[in-house]
């Protein structure tokens with residue numbers, strides 16, 4: 001009986017923090033600018049990852065529990081961000097440019113991590129489910145909403161080594177590159193002998209200065 005009394009009346013109870021596929025698709029369409037097959041895929045992929053980890057409220061009480069690694073920078077990446085709440089600017093989103101439709105979800109509280117990858121066969125399955133829809137994106141958009149998790153994805157429990165400087169709240173010493181004078185955060189400096197260099201000055205430049 002005591003337990004009964006502690007329950008709040010129905011209308012005051014917090015709504016289920018995990019939204020439905022439909023609600024996430026709405027949010028994703030707004031954030032991304034349009035609804036596309038990639039949004040459906042990304043939303044489903046992230047929902048599956050969170051379900052596997054038992055994370056129910058990624059934007060609320062569980063918001064500091066999750067770090068997400070994405071392996072592609074396409075439409076689906078935006079949808080993964082919408083569902084997980086993980087952002088590059090919060091250091092909770094890590095990008096690995098591998099061109100693969102996959103993401104790894106790390107629960108930093110428990111250390112558990114799951115990698116979810118889209119099955120290559122889901123594309124042809126979508127086509128066979130909607131043989132009369134000529135637009136590929138349209139066929140996939142429809143099919144990806146009803147396929148089972150198993151038809152769409154393969155999942156794998158993994159271990160991800162996350163050193164302190166990879167965590168969202170990490171505050172470390174800021175050092176200055178001895179060559180260009182620019183400041184460097186998060187232990188991203190390179191030590192060459194006695195010299196402290198930024199990655200650009202150490203030779204990893206993605207740009208060439210125009211003199």
Ligand SMILES: [Zn+2]
Nearest residue numbers: 036038039075
């Ligand atoms: Zn798109």
Ligand SMILES: [Zn+2]
Nearest residue numbers: 177180198201
């Ligand atoms: Zn430098």
